Each structure stands twice: as structure tokens, then as C-alpha cells.
Amino acid sequence: MLSLLEEFGGRLNRINFQKYLFLFTERYQTVKSYEFVPFKYGCFSFQSYADRRKLVELGVLKDVDEWEISDGTQFRATIKSGDWASIQRFRQEFGTIKGNDLVREVYVRYPYFALRSEIKSSVLSDRELARVEAVRPVFDTPCLFSIGYEGRSFENYLNKLIKKNIRIVVDVRKNPLSRKYGFSKKTLSETLRKLDIQYQHFPELGIQSEKRQSLKTQDDYEHLFEEFEQTVLTHEAASIRKLFDLFCQFRRIAITCFEADVCMCHRSRVIKALEMLPEWTHSVEHI
Numbered sequence: 001m002l003s004l005l006e007e008f009g010g011r012l013n014r015i016n017f018q019k020y021l022f023l024f025t026e027r028y029q030t031v032k033s034y035e036f037v038p039f040k041y042g043c044f045s046f047q048s049y050a051d052r053r054k055l056v057e058l059g060v061l062k063d064v065d066e067w068e069i070s071d072g073t074q075f076r077a078t079i080k081s082g083d084w085a086s087i088q089r090f091r092q093e094f095g096t097i098k099g100n101d102l103v104r105e106v107y108v109r110y111p112y113f114a115l116r117s118e119i120k121s122s123v124l125s126d127r128e129l130a131r132v133e134a135v136r137p138v139f140d141t142p143c144l145f146s147i148g149y150e151g152r153s154f155e156n157y158l159n160k161l162i163k164k165n166i167r168i169v170v171d172v173r174k175n176p177l178s179r180k181y182g183f184s185k186k187t188l189s190e191t192l193r194k195l196d197i198q199y200q201h202f203p204e205l206g207i208q209s210e211k212r213q214s215l216k217t218q219d220d221y222e223h224l225f226e227e228f229e230q231t232v233l234t235h236e237a238a239s240i241r242k243l244f245d246l247f248c249q250f251r252r253i254a255i256t257c258f259e260a261d262v263c264m265c266h267r268s269r270v271i272k273a274l275e276m277l278p279e280w281t282h283s284v285e286h287i
């Protein structure tokens with residue numbers, strides 16, 4: 001990221017930098033350094049801004065509105081020669097495109113990332129706007145989703161929700177804290193709301209973290225989940241009913257926790273409790 005900024009003279013405005021970073025990762029990286037979601041001005045990486053805040057704290061970037069390197073450090077010396085060559089080729093390909101022309105370049109090539117743009121009407125033709133609308137998720141059939149963030153980037157997780165047209169995320173962690181960027185309650189809930197996805201926390205449907213410390217086998221997990229059903233879910237009928245009412249209201253709802261594999265997560269038992277309601281006739285999808 002810093003080497004890319006250095007190649008562009010060490011200073012770029014926020015929109016140009018996000019578009020350059022996006023295009024570089026899409027076109028020049030097999031393993032992407034950053035992932036992006038459709039946001040106010042197109043492709044946006046929340047992780048890049050978390051890194052930016054840290055770099056400002058360290059004094060590497062200036063604490064100004066733009067992306068600007070603080071001193072004369074040459075970051076090109078810290079990356080592989082092949083990566084530096086890719087950055088140079090990238091600048092030759094896109095370096096003369098800036099501002100609205102750069103925004104339009106991204107929107108035309110990758111219309112999904114223009115979905116939430118507040119400026120797309122000013123940079124795209126009617127035909128190009130129609131291409132953006134054609135990729136908008138329109139799923140409306142009621143469906144209950146299950147999603148874990150283990151092994152996912154924050155943007156990957158968010159894109160899963162956006163592409164499935166999920167309208168509310170229900171967090172069933174007892175303690176919704178994470179060392180992984182984006183997944184603690186405050187950041188997750190605030191980011192989801194920026195994407196017009198509601199967030200609710202049901203701590204009463206969680207499991208104390210200390211009970212997970214000694215889990216090693218699937219039998220260990222099954223024993224824990226059976227205990228969870230007997231000691232928690234049997235006493236939380238009101239919460240299950242509240243969860244069902246949310247489902248009826250929002251129609252496309254995702255229950256979230258940490259584990260990627262739903263079989264290794266207690267959210268599978270929360271879903272089972274919903275499915276046991278006499279009114280339940282809906283599909284469940286694990287994403």
C-alpha cells in the first residue's frame with residue numbers, strides 16, 4: 001500500500017487512492033492485499049482505513065485529509081522486486097486517469113462496486129447505470145442464513161451479506177469481542193448500519209467463552225451444544241420467539257458467530273430451536 005502511494009508521488013486524495021488500490025489488487029495481485037465493498041463512492045476497504053489510522057499513529061502517514069507519506073522513507077526497498085515492477089506497470093496503465101474519469105473506469109469495469117455510490121449518476125451514462133442495476137441483489141424470498149467470520153476478511157464477510165440481500169444480522173456471541181479487525185460489536189454494528197443492514201445482539205443465546213477452551217473433538221462440541229440446549233435454550237423461549245418475530249419482519253436474516261463450520265458452532269442449535277417452532281416453514285442457508 002505504501003509503495004503504491006510512493007509511486008504516485010507520496011500523496012493522493014482519498015477517492016483516487018481507494019480506486020488505485022482497488023484496481024491494483026484486482027488486476028495485479030493473485031492473492032489480494034485488500035478486499036472491498038460497494039460504498040458511498042464505490043469500492044471501499046475498511047481494512048485499509050484501519051491500517052491508515054495505525055500508520056498515522058506511527059507517524060508514517062500524515063494526519064491530514066489525504067493519503068500522504070510523512071517523510072522521505074523509500075518503501076520500494078521493503079518489497080520484492082517483482083511487486084515493485086507490478087506497481088510501476090500499474091502506474092503506466094492507470095496513472096494518467098484521475099478524478100471522475102478514474103471513478104468511471106472502476107464503475108464500468110466492476111459495476112457491482114457502484115451499487116451504493118452516491119455519485120454514480122454523475123459519472124455514468126444511462127446504459128452504464130442500467131448495468132449497475134442489473135447486478136443489484138434482488139432476492140426477497142424469506143430465508144434464514146448462518147454465517148461465521150472465522151477465516152474471512154471483514155470485507156469478504158460484508159460482501160456475503162450484501163450479495164444475499166440480508167437485512168439484519170443477529171449476533172449470538174455471549175461476548176462480542178474479537179482481536180480480528182471489524183468483528184467486535186461496536187465496529188461490526190456501526191459498519192453494518194452504514195450498509196443499511198440492521199444489527200442486534202442476543203447475548204442470552206451465547207455460550208460462555210471459558211466453556212470452549214477444552215474443546216478438541218466433534219464429540220466435545222456435541223456435548224457442549226447438548227448442554228447448551230438443556231441449560232440455555234429451554235429457558236430462552238422468549239428470545240427464540242423474538243428472533244422468529246425479527247425473521248418475520250425482515251424476511252432475510254443472518255445469525256452470526258465465530259466458527260466457519262456451523263456444525264462446530266452453537267448457532268446450529270439456535271437455528272434448530274427456530275425450526276422446531278410450529279410456524280416454521282422456511283429455508284436455511286449456511287454461507
